[in-house]
Amino acid sequence: MTPPEVGTAASPPHRQLGLQDDEYERIVATLGREPMPAELAMYGAMWSEHCSYKSSKIYLKTLPTEGAAVLVGPGQDAGAVDVGDGVAVVFKMESHSHPSAIEPYQGAATGVGGIVRDIISMGARPVALLDPLMFGPLTDARNRWLLDGVVAGIGGYGNCIGVPTVGGEIHFAEPHSANPTVDVMCVGIAQADKLATSASLVAHEGSFMVLYGASTGRDGIGGVSVLASATLDESSQGSRPAVQIGDPFAEKLLIEASLELIEQGSLEGLQDLGGAGITCAVSESAARAGMGARLNLDAVPLRQSGMEPFEILTSESQERMLAIVNPAQLTAVQEVCTKWGLDAVVIAELVPGGMLTVTHRGEVVADVPARSLTDEGPEYDRPREAPGTHPSAVGDDPTFAAFDADIAASFFSVLGSPNVASKRWIHQRYDSVVQGQTVAGAGSDAAVVRVPGTMKGLALATDGKGRYGSLDPYLGSAHAVAEAARNVAVTGATPLAITNCLNFGNPERPEVMWQFSEAIRGMADACKALGTPVTGGNVSFYNESGGSAIWPTPVIGMLGLLADYRMRVLTGFPRGGLAVYQLGETFAELGGGEFAEVVLGVVGGKPPAVEFDREAALIALLVEAAGEDLLASAHDCSDGGIAIALAEAAIEGGHGFAVTLTGVDLPPHVAMFSESASRAVVSVETANELRLRELAAARGVPIARLGETGGPRAVIEGMLDSTVDELRAVYEGALPALLDPA
Amino acid sequence: MTFTFEVLVTLKAGLADPAGKAVEAALPTMGWTTVHDVHVGKHIKLTVEGPDETAARAQVEEIAQRLLSNPVIENYRVLDQPEA
Amino acid sequence: MTFTFEVLVTLKAGLADPAGKAVEAALPTMGWTTVHDVHVGKHIKLTVEGPDETAARAQVEEIAQRLLSNPVIENYRVLDQPEA
Amino acid sequence: MVSTGARVGVVTFPGSLDDRDALDAVTFMGGTGVALWHASHDLEGVDAVILPGGFSYGDYLRCGAIAGKAAIMQEIRAFAERGGPVLGICNGFQILCESGLLPGALIRNRSLQFICKDVWLRVESSQTAVTAGMEPGETIEVPIKHGEGQFVATAEQLEQIEGEGRVVFRYATSAGLVDETSNPNGSIGNIAGVRNDRGNVIGLMPHPEHAVDPDVGPTGGQGMFASLLATALEGALR
Ligand SMILES: Nc1ncnc2c1ncn2[C@@H]1O[C@H](COP(=O)(O)OP(=O)(O)O)[C@@H](O)[C@H]1O
């Protein structure tokens, strides 16, 4: 990367750093002078889309963030929720899509590292990871290479730091070929009274900023301003690749050292180093404390000689943390770091006033108000415009298309489609059992992880509905929240709160901005209606190449709570002789569905409706029935409709079923594959049927007895007559057939 | 005719090298105190058929560049003296 | 004086080499059909201080034998022509 | 569970991951877990030692290579020579092989992929500290989770391992059939675990510590921990 002072008339230095002309004017106005080169680099990084949220801020403000259990809402490194027994759950989701598109292994690996440090910086022990992904079709060799690298990278990092990867999801769609979506969610546990928040830890004048962990190198410079804040076409031209190499071993040491420091009580603040590196961590820590700081770049341990101030300031070298330490505690802090083999050096000191003064070899290279970097960046209300023809109106709705093909063959096409089929090829490559608390991992609608020292269980699910979102971004987003809540509720857990990652194209295009605003509206409505506030998240823009963007995809990470983990409900049919019920109602809704894409070859129509009252009633019923121990199994209906839900419950549990899709006046293929929301398939002991019906009636949830579980056969009257083994072969065989060389 | 080549794939300068760092940190504990700048990369040995060495080498260069390394993070080098 | 050496660590003949096999399997899918006997090993570069090259090399040999390779499964070789 | 009073040390190396889990398993099975630190020379008088799973020092060079040289390994070597029970699990197995306390080596899985799943093991030998309470031929279910668990050995080593009955576990079907499909990683002879000649040092790739608590996994590790605690106690009383 060229140093910022070397510009040309056509491309002055600030533009090379991703700053607009008016943003440059704003810097000059703030400083009352032209910025020095290092200062310009600092603003370039901090005012980048990735760090400043300048295009999304006005929308994010409209999300519901309050709730009785919320301890920490958006704005800090991660949100936190009180789950009782003095335990706080910290969770957050982030994307690493941009680096993963050019170096899948390291891109994904460093994404895991980054989100884990967000959790540590709240003083929490990371206890679970989930990895929602979207890739282009696996028929393309490059997409297979990307997926293999990303999965290996997530595993390579997550497996090596001792945090189990317990869930996630993956969908395939052509718009994600050039720009795969790689999100990762981390969940941590802390003692509620030891959370490291800006409210619980108070920094003082004269306190030290201690940088500990890995040394600083030239890698990742421009990561936020160029790679994550421009499209791939722009960023790959000439600019230096901003990918880093992850060191999970160093991260594991950081986890242990940081938690020991929190336990010791010797910190006045703790911050991870992510985007914009030292600049971001130091300015945020100072601004949060309402002070300024004196930062000495000569103290920073460097990996290479000859690094320029701007490089040290904006390097995104991995596996580093910043602690605010009272001088009296410095020795204690350094001892802990030494024990874990980590460098720990004082790089800055908090000073009164608000100026961040940076020196390098005795010279002042930057002198700026800390708040101007963190809180006073630009904010845009970018133009937005709905596309001329609403995409959901394009083409005839598949719900009403003529269909006379073989229904059983269609069923197997849907069951074996990569979106639906078993993801074992992926999740078997992740350590899901380390830490010894995983009650349910992949294969369950939501993962269930015990809270050590209590009877509680955390239920965790991630969901994105890109295909619905491409047709109607409001519905796509609302469905993602509803499905995530449902996935948590079928395990018997009460949905508590969400985090999210918003994956979109270029916000400078009005259509993308419209998609974004609609998605936010959908998320806000759904979260309000379902009582699951937003505790944090991340925005990933510029996921596009050649003017064509990814599907607008908010991915929701839902946290649910089981009062007693032993009461969790299984996803699969656990035995024969159980009654099978459908909860909720099936409507004629094939628009945007899996059947429409796989069998009819159509991505179009109107996605299913979301009615929050129905969803809330279903969730309440599931939680209540689980609490009374009525449910032998419960599985939600989503991609592929009830036919797929039945098949998955049979495959997962190893028991067959014989059912009739009664009480619906719908064409057979619609009854089978409609993706109407707010439905679940449950199995119950005969003795519990009456009570379940009572509860459903009281909640106003439609309930229908479909048949029974048992035997080796999988039978849907008049539509499917197969065996569980045959179903499993198709379901388990699909991804290996595409991904493993013969 | 067949020719055997060796390809070395190394991390680009400036990138973190966790493997190199781990080895470097272990050396002093084993009594070697004067070793530094340790870097770990890959070594790939392959045999190709071709009309002559130049053609074979060109093919290996292409394989090294397109399959064995990712130019975003790695350099490669085909060894001058292929083993017999 | 400092001397830079390169060490190659390779799997012993006859042992399974899954990484080599994977590369070999990938080659034809990318259009290279005449490549075989692919083996993947490690390349370690290190700089040592010593009074002269012979002493430095002896030290590197020892490091290669005791730490960089596992004699049960691997051979090592110190490159003849250390890079400048 | 009956409290046996046996004290079992679990070593934490930088990068150990299943150290707490092993301590929890010891407690679950009625023993007393003692956390040991890699840089120390003190085994704190424990009756048995577990080298836990994980990625010591990142395992970047070769699994277990650097940990094999840690300070505490000198004490563990001496402890093993005195007949003290030493169990290496996953990374711990790799460390024991790298230290020469067990024969063979572990290389990347045949699939090149990390694999996490429950597998069945057939017990091959009851002449060890962890299988004293089991019958040869018995099968147990335990998870594996490793990327480099393919057991290999030189021809002479293999002859010795097989000839002297030093295989402790083989990957098998639940019915005890040792076949190709039940071999998850390509290990020669489906070998999942081996022992030294005295049977007091045992290493295996599968994770018995993740197979004691029925709420979070299978229970095939209970018998191993029960044996280990009993053997440890015998040693302590002797
Ligand atoms: N990329 C992935 N990583 C880990 N687990 C995954 C991944 N994709 C899917 N899974 C797991 O596979 C199961 C099925 O996933 P999915 O079909 O997306 O569930 P749902 O339809 O209930 O949201 C879940 O347990 C999920 O956690």
Ligand SMILES: [Mg+2]
């Ligand atoms: Mg589900």
